[in-house]
Amino acid sequence: MIVNFYERYQPKDQTRFLEDALIDGFLSTDGKYTGLLKAHFDQSAGIKDMLFTPSATAALELAVQLLGLAPGDEVLLPSYNFPSAANAVIKYGGVPVLCDIDPATKNISLEDAGLKISRKTRAILPTHYAGISCDMDRLMELAGSYGIAVIEDAAQAVHSAYRGVSLGSIGDFGAYSFHHTKNFSCGEGGAFLCKDPARMDLAEMLRDNGTDKAQFQKQKTSSYSWQCAGSNYMMSTACTALLYAQLLDYEQITAKRKAVSDAYHTLLSGAAEKLSGRIKPMEIPSYSAPNYHIYYIDCEDFEMREAVRKGMLADGIDVRTHFVPLHLSGYGKALGYEAQDCPGSLSAYETLLRLPIHTEMTESDCETVVCSLLKQAGVS
Numbered sequence: 012m013i014v015n016f017y018e019r020y021q022p023k024d025q026t027r028f029l030e031d032a033l034i035d036g037f038l039s040t041d042g043k044y045t046g047l048l049k050a051h052f053d054q055s056a057g058i059k060d061m062l063f064t065p066s067a068t069a070a071l072e073l074a075v076q077l078l079g080l081a082p083g084d085e086v087l088l089p090s091y092n093f094p095s096a097a098n099a100v101i102k103y104g105g106v107p108v109l110c111d112i113d114p115a116t117k118n119i120s121l122e123d124a125g126l127k128i129s130r131k132t133r134a135i136l137p138t139h140y141a142g143i144s145c146d147m148d149r150l151m152e153l154a155g156s157y158g159i160a161v162i163e164d165a166a167q168a169v170h171s172a173y174r175g176v177s178l179g180s181i182g183d184f185g186a187y188s189f190h191h192t193k194n195f196s197c198g199e200g201g202a203f204l205c206k207d208p209a210r211m212d213l214a215e216m217l218r219d220n221g222t223d224k225a226q227f228q229k230q231k232t233s234s235y236s237w238q239c240a241g242s243n244y245m246m247s248t249a250c251t252a253l254l255y256a257q258l259l260d261y262e263q264i265t266a267k268r269k270a271v272s273d274a275y276h277t278l279l280s281g282a283a284e285k286l287s288g289r290i291k292p293m294e295i296p297s298y299s300a301p302n303y304h305i306y307y308i309d310c311e312d313f314e315m316r317e318a319v320r321k322g323m324l325a326d327g328i329d330v331r332t333h334f335v336p337l338h339l340s341g342y343g344k345a346l347g348y349e350a351q352d353c354p355g356s357l358s359a360y361e362t363l364l365r366l367p368i369h370t371e372m373t374e375s376d377c378e379t380v381v382c383s384l385l386k387q388a389g390v391s
């Protein structure tokens with residue numbers, strides 16, 4: 012490939028932090044680097060407390076478990092999505108209700124969510140697609156007016172904000188991912204955020220096999236034992252050290268990704284007349300300060316997206332489509348969904364194309380990408 016889709020940012024001190032963690036000796040969880048990570052998120056993102064988990068999937072499972080769903084309780088989530096949230100709802104006895112997306116942002120359509128709220132709805136679980144925020148004032152108002160919880164799937168949105176407030180920290184619960192492909196990564200990893208300190212205590216138990224070990228470690232009990240059904244959702248020390256090394260450079264990482272996104276936007280806007288709306292650049296609403304996790308374009312139709320995708324791959328530019336919407340998937344169909352149930356999600360599936368974006372890209376790489384794109388769209 013001439014331009015890779017993704018490259019992991021390699022902070023210069025990562026091996027030193029890893030060695031330090033090894034020398035420290037305690038490789039399980041919640042060691043020295045957990046404290047440093049918590050301080051980082053407190054100082055840079057205003058997040059007062061969080062639990063580090065093996066994945067965003069685990070964090071979403073903790074959040075859904077804390078809802079205490081009764082069989083048949085419903086949770087609204089977007090169809091254009093990764094399956095983790097829907098799996099978590101099913102795992103804890105609920106029914107995922109798949110909503111359509113807003114074509115402008117690819118985030119959950121609040122109109123559709125509003126129509127799908129029923130007496131059984133217990134929560135709304137939005138995803139901040141591409142690290143771009145949902146309209147959180149409207150979303151929180153909708154949830155508040157029905158007394159339902161909000162779980163933010165902020166897997167893609169670490170260090171993104173909505174009107175200055177960090178995503179993941181606005182709803183009742185939030186989930187982050189530090190998977191290899193995310194902006195800040197340690198291979199596999201995640202974090203669980205929770206507004207209510209009392210529920211955070213319960214989350215600590217659920218995360219540690221249903222024991223009150225965390226209370227014991229804080230010297231609030233003289234011993235610890237099994238209190239409720241739980242699991243092991245811990246992040247190991249090696250991962251926390253690798254993640255900390257990356258997060259020290261979070262501003263540079265975000266600035267480099269922003270430069271790529273800005274370059275694409277300028278180059279595509281410059282070609283807007285030639286493209287005459289057949290390819291649209293990604294939109295960032297004014298309320299959103301994204302982390303530039305993804306840069307995507309919207310093509311006129313499936314045929315054009317496929318022609319551009321195949322042509323760009325042949326030019327050595329690693330471009331990718333994204334989610335197969337949940338309602339179109341094998342399991343979605345088995346749950347009774349049909350293709351036209353979420354037309355916006357179907358359209359994103361057919362027409363969205365992600366361009367390369369990572370910290371190692373230069374201005375010239377961005378020009379190479381857009382040059383190939385325009386050539387393949389037949390307008391260069």
Ligand SMILES: Cc1ncc(COP(=O)(O)O)c(C=O)c1O
Binds near residue numbers: 067188
């Ligand atoms: C929106 C969304 N939610 C959840 C996940 C799952 O994250 P993890 O791999 O950390 O479990 C992903 C991963 O790509 C995602 O994009």
